[in-house]
Amino acid sequence: MKGILKIIDIINDRIGKIVSYITLIYTFLVIFEVIMRYIFNSPTIWSAELTYYLFGIQWLIAGAYDVLYDKHIKVDIIAEKFSKRTKAIADLFGALFFFLFIGTMFYHSLILGWEDMLIGKRSFSIWGPPIWPVELCIALGAFLLLLQGFAKVIRDISIVREGGEYK
Amino acid sequence: MIVIAPLIMLAALLVLIGLGVPMAWAMGGVGSLFTIFLWGPDSLFGIVGRTMGWVGNFTILAVPLFILMSVILEKVDLAEDLFDAVYKWAGGLRGGLAVATIIVCTNLAAMTGIVAGAIVAMGVVALPAMRKRQYDKQMSVGSILAGGTLGILIPPSIIIVTYALFSGLSVGKLLIGGIIPGLLLSGMYIVYIIVRCFIQKDLCPAPPKEERASWGEKITSLRNIILPCLLIIAVLGAIFSGIATPTEAAGVGAVGSIICGLVLRRLTWKKLYEACMSTMTLSTYIMWIILSATFFAQVFTATGGIDLVSGIITALPFGKYGILAIMLLILLVLGMFIDSFGIIAICVPIFMPIITAFKFDPLWFGVLFNITMQIAYISPPFGYSLFALKAVAPPDVTTKDVLMSAIPFIAIQLICLLLIIFFPQIGIWLPNLMLK
Numbered sequence: 389m390k391g392i393l394k395i396i397d398i399i400n401d402r403i404g405k406i407v408s409y410i411t412l413i414y415t416f417l418v419i420f421e422v423i424m425r426y427i428f429n430s431p432t433i434w435s436a437e438l439t440y441y442l443f444g445i446q447w448l449i450a451g452a453y454d455v456l457y458d459k460h461i462k463v464d465i466i467a468e469k470f471s472k473r474t475k476a477i478a479d480l481f482g483a484l485f486f487f488l489f490i491g492t493m494f495y496h497s498l499i500l501g502w503e504d505m506l507i508g509k510r511s512f513s514i515w516g517p518p519i520w521p522v523e524l525c526i527a528l529g530a531f532l533l534l535l536q537g538f539a540k541v542i543r544d545i546s547i548v549r550e551g552g553e554y555k
Numbered sequence: 556m557i558v559i560a561p562l563i564m565l566a567a568l569l570v571l572i573g574l575g576v577p578m579a580w581a582m583g584g585v586g587s588l589f590t591i592f593l594w595g596p597d598s599l600f601g602i603v604g605r606t607m608g609w610v611g612n613f614t615i616l617a618v619p620l621f622i623l624m625s626v627i628l629e630k631v632d633l634a635e636d637l638f639d640a641v642y643k644w645a646g647g648l649r650g651g652l653a654v655a656t657i658i659v660c661t662n663l664a665a666m667t668g669i670v671a672g673a674i675v676a677m678g679v680v681a682l683p684a685m686r687k688r689q690y691d692k693q694m695s696v697g698s699i700l701a702g703g704t705l706g707i708l709i710p711p712s713i714i715i716v717t718y719a720l721f722s723g724l725s726v727g728k729l730l731i732g733g734i735i736p737g738l739l740l741s742g743m744y745i746v747y748i749i750v751r752c753f754i755q756k757d758l759c760p761a762p763p764k765e766e767r768a769s770w771g772e773k774i775t776s777l778r779n780i781i782l783p784c785l786l787i788i789a790v791l792g793a794i795f796s797g798i799a800t801p802t803e804a805a806g807v808g809a810v811g812s813i814i815c816g817l818v819l820r821r822l823t824w825k826k827l828y829e830a831c832m833s834t835m836t837l838s839t840y841i842m843w844i845i846l847s848a849t850f851f852a853q854v855f856t857a858t859g860g861i862d863l864v865s866g867i868i869t870a871l872p873f874g875k876y877g878i879l880a881i882m883l884l885i886l887l888v889l890g891m892f893i894d895s896f897g898i899i900a901i902c903v904p905i906f907m908p909i910i911t912a913f914k915f916d917p918l919w920f921g922v923l924f925n926i927t928m929q930i931a932y933i934s935p936p937f938g939y940s941l942f943a944l945k946a947v948a949p950p951d952v953t954t955k956d957v958l959m960s961a962i963p964f965i966a967i968q969l970i971c972l973l974l975i976i977f978f979p980q981i982g983i984w985l986p987n988l989m990l991k
Contacts, residue, residue, distance in 0.1 A: 404835070411831040414616065415623060418806030422799065436613050443619060444610030447842040450835050454843070459836045460577035461844060461894040465937060467575025475575070484577030485584020489602075489847065492587050496600040526606050 389542060396539045397456060400532055404453025410446040414439045434515040441522050448529030452536040476547040483541050490537065494530035497523055561860025564589055568851070570865055576899045579840070583847035586854045593858065605850050614716070614726055619838035620805035621711040625667030626788075626830040627812040631821040633783055634676035637662055638684075640776035643768035650752030650759035652688060653698040655774065656681045660702025661741040662780075664709035665787045666812075669837075670932060671943050674703035678947035686949065690697050690759045694748065696944065696952060697960035701744050701967070704932045704940050707895075708925045709737035710791060711805065714895050717845065718921055721903040726801040727794045728920050728986035734791070735985050736922055740929075740971045746968055780820060786811040795989060841896050848900025856904065865908045875913050879976070882906055883927050890931025891938060898928075922975060922982035930968045933961045 421435040454460050467475060501523035510516040560801035564585055571581035590598050591613040609615065636658045645651035656677055663673040685695035707714050719726040752759045768776070790808040792797040799807065816822025855861060871878060889898050910920050932940045935958040945957050975981050 405832070408828070408832045408835045411619065411623060411834050412827075415620060415806060415809045418616070418620065418803060419810045422803050422806060437611075440611060440613050440616055442758075443616055443838075446835060447839040448610070450839040451843055454836055454839050457836070459841050460579055461897070462575050462577040463572050463892055463894075464575045465892065466573050470575075478574040479576070482571060482574060482580060482584075485571060485576065485588070486580040488587045489580060489583035492599045493602055493606065497606070500603050502601070522610060523603070523607070526603060539936075541799075545772045 393539045393542060396535045400452045400456045400536050402495055403532065404450050407446050407449050407453075407545070410442050413477060414442045414446075417442070433513070434517070437511065437513055437515055437517065441517075444522060445525045448525050451529050452532035455533060455536040455540065473548055476544040480541065480544050480548070483537060483544070486537050487534070490530050490533045494534060497526035497530060501527055558859070560589065560593065560858040561855055561863055563853055564851075564858065564860060572893070578894060579843040579847045581847075582844075582851035582897070584901075586847065586851040588890055589854050593854075601853075602850055605853070606846060609673040609846050609849070614720060614800075616840075617711075617716045617726065617802045617805040617847075618713045618841060618863045619834050620808060620809045621713050621716070622669065622837050623830060623834045624711070624805065624808040624812045624921060625669050626670055626811070626833050627768060627816055627822065627827070628783060629672045629676065630826045630830055631682070631812075631816040631819055633666070633780070633815075634659065634663060634673070634778075635680050638677075638680050640773075640780055642684075643773050643776045646767050647761050647764070648749070649756070649761040650690075650694070651761065652681065652690060652696055653748045653752075653759055656685075656695075656698045657702045657741055657744045660699070660705055661709065661737070662784070662787075662924060663703075664705040664737065665711075665740045665791070666783060667711075669713065670704055670940060671704045673706055673945050674699060674940055674943040677703055678944050680973050682948060682952075685759075688760060688762065692956050693960035694751070694759055695960075696948065696957055697964050698744065698748060700940050700961050701964035702741070702935045702942055703944070704929045705737055705741060707929050707932065708733045708740065708922075710734060710794070711801075711808065712925070713841070713897070714928065715921070715925060716801065717841070717896055718899050718903065718924060720845075721899050722907060722917055722921065724917055724921060725986075727797065728918060728989060730801060731791075731795050732890065732918055732982055732986040733925060736926065736971065736975055736982050739974070739981060740926070740968065743967050743971060744964065747963065760862065774802050777946070778971045779819060782815045783812075786815060794871050797989060844894065844896045845900055848897055852900060852904045861908070864905050865912075869909055869912055876976075878909065878913065879915065879923075882909065883923060883972075884969065886924060887928045887931050887934070890928050891934050916983060918986060919975075919982050923972065926968060926972045926975065929970070929989055930965055933968075935961060955985075 417435050417439045425431040441553060467478060470478060501520045504520040504523060509519050511519045567585045568581055571585065572578060587599060638655060641655040641658045642652060645655050648654060660673050660677060663676065667673065679700060682695055690739050706712060710733050712733060714729065714732060715729050719729045738794055786808060789811065790804045793804040793807065794801055813822065868878060868881060871881065872879065886898065886902060910917050932938050935941065938961070941961065945954060
């Protein structure tokens with residue numbers, strides 16, 4: 389089990405590092421469009437849409453990276469007074485809501501993305517790129533979150549049962 | 556069931572947040588649970604549409620772009636150059652370092668949209684300098700707390716961008732609306748410091764004559780800060796004139812900050828990568844909170860929760876300004892505990908109908924909102940800035956020092972809030988000059 393948890397950590401760490409470079413791509417796309425529009429007076433029909441899809445894909449996929457490094461904002465005024473074991477129990481309770489929310493997201497985005505892929509659905513803009521890759525990215529992001537959430541649950545259970553911790 | 560559903564929803568949310576569950580999962584989970592209870596599991600597919608809505612939003616891109624700009628300018632150590640320059644220009648002024656801190660923070664606030672950066676930078680640069688000159692401990696700490704928190708109000712502020720998205724107001728107008736109140740607040744801090752140092756002569760001693768900078772040194776100290784200052788003017792000018800959208804202006808700011816870093820020869824690949832990484836982790840948690848909060852708010856609205864809460868507030872027999880005070884008080888209390896993005900996502904949909912019902916100017920309320928958030932950030936005992944500063948302060952600065960030092964500055968913020976309540980023009984004059 390320890391091996392599996394380690395692999396999940398590594399997967400999300402690497403994927404997070406890779407998608408962090410998307411920041412540079414969308415930044416330069418915004419500037420590219422500014423230059424095209426204001427200097428060459430020939431705005432593109434695709435850059436704005438591509439830019440926000442890229443940012444969307446980044447934060448969807450990096451959600452799991454933020455879970456791995458505990459970056460999601462929480463209020464720990466009360467929780468910080470808990471013992472390690474109580475904290476783990478509280479987190480396990482919270483995990484029920486996490487899995488309900490993210491599980492729902494995974495299931496429905498996978499179905500929608502799959503169906504839209506089969507009919508080749510496109511976005512309604514003039515550029516009109518296929519929309520299903522973005523929908524499938526929601527599913528991918530949710531899947532990675534579920535993996536990382538699973539790893540956290542196993543670690544919390546081991547804290548509750550043995551007082552020890554899987555690293 | 557339907558009548559008490561919104562109350563159970565709020566209670567469940569509070570319990571989960573209290574237990575330390577990340578806000579995004581608490582709001583998303585409670586939203587999902589109540590969707591199942593009220594409309595059955597099939598209705599849950601709406602969540603994908605919500606997500607696609609946020610993915611397909613061009614304006615929200617201003618958030619990561621402003622963050623990238625902030626992080627890069629922070630990585631190239633501009634705070635030190637700014638502090639050095641402002642201090643040299645302050646010359647023999649008593650309390651000069653504390654005044655310099657406020658001026659530097661005002662400038663940093665105009666370059667960055669995040670609070671923690673300015674507090675940490677000043678805590679590392681300005682605090683030791685003030686301790687060395689035997690400045691009063693509370694005055695030194697207080698000036699950093701107050702100044703560092705200006706980033707919420709002075710554009711570019713990612714909190715203002717988010718507020719604008721949720722209230723449906725113009726992002727550009729709200730950003731510009733922060734300028735005059737921000738400068739007013741910063742000016743009030745400076746006046747307070749100068750007056751107190753004038754009255755209590757040994758509070759913040761002036762530097763001895765031989766240590767004051769010559770004119771040559773003063774001029775050279777400006778060298779490194781000219782470019783970033785031009786960048787601020789370009790970004791704000793583009794937004795104000797309406798030439799560029801806030802997102803485009805943010806993009807110019809981000810690339811401009813990369814260019815500044817290269818010109819100063821301080822930006823390495825490693826720093827650029829780290830900047831991308833922190834931009835990603837920050838904007839990711841913000842987006843997940845925004846997404847789950849809109850989902851929560853949607854379900855909450857559908858259960859009649861918004862009508863219920865805004866109905867209760869509207870029916871209170873306190874008159875127009877009493878209700879305004881209650882709304883600001885709610886924001887202040889929430890702001891001491893909960894992340895500002897979560898507050899915006901939950902409170903703005905509840906408050907908007909009240910604001911319309913009482914014919915308050917929503918733009919003006921936006922400015923009040925941002926000042927209230929600033930007060931919450933430095934309010935004892937849980938204010939965010941207090942923790943950020945305590946973490947980097949030298950060990951002889953106790954928690955009690957940090958808490959006590961905030962109090963006079965909170966009083967100044969309250970005065971500023973009252974000024975804008977009774978003279979709304981301070982907040983809305985400049986944005987109303989804009990074309991669109």
